[in-house]
Amino acid sequence: MKQLSIIVPIYNTEKYLRKCVDSLLEQDLDDYEILLINDSSPDSSIDIMKEYEEKFPNIIRIFSKENGGLGDTRNFGIPYAKGKYVTFVDSDDYIKENSLNRLCTKMDNEDLDILVYDFVKEYDNVDFIHEQAMEIIDDKHYVLSTPNACNKMFKTSIFQENGVRFPTKIWYEDLAVIPGLVKYTKKIGYIHEGIYYYQFRSQSIMNQVKYNPKMLEMINSINNLSPYLDEYPLELEFLSLHHLFYGSSLRLLPFKKYDELETCLKTHENNFPNWDKNPYYNAKPKLYKLFCMCLKKRRFLCCRLLMWTRKIISRRKS
16 A cells, blocks of 8 residues: 555646646655546646656556546546545645655654645745634534645545545535545644645636636535534534625625525525524624625625725735
């Protein structure tokens, strides 16, 4: 068994792929593998993959499959993973050099099921913003942490032995799965260090400049997550509030998609009618709570003004 498997789904990212793979090779870990999975990419990514496989046959394995999206491509790679641990890296991102050995050592020494680390948002190779993934190291705060598959290392057995897979052909597949993995864990760890570098792309799923109806798939993600968090009702309620209620409004209000926003708001309210009593919500800043109260009363114009105010404040701080 290898120490670590790195699963890299690849689709139309030839511009970023070399930087991604180079970062995975610039490591101080010997016994690991990199699974490069071509999701029927229309560009020259497969040629780059073959080039790296020829140079590093003992580390890199390549696969090709029919196009199925990010979740489907990750799922494809999971059964092929031979590592004790597994991590996911998107092909337009990269990781910090000489970090993998330290992560695997911490997993070993503390017998962790999941290790969380911070990520860094990179804007145009100039601005780097470090984002903290967790505040307190416990199961409840793991559920509430950034629901991203890529800033974590997992025991491979969590996926292989429990049949855990990502939803396919939907957005927000990480949210639908990652918080719920707490169900299969005994111990979670955290390193407060920027290990994963997310290269900011204006046209990515999380940064849409045009409305896309797939934004409503946030509802599917929350519904998929619910059965895994029956022991964490307050955390599930807040996840629904933060992503489906608050988060969906940030995505839909700029496009004035009020009917679509109403669908998201009502879904949350029907599932959690007393959400405004949630302790995590009540611990939030006043501006956050004011925004949610305006949503509750359907004061969408007020919400848009608050969003504008928030942008002004953020620009002044930066």
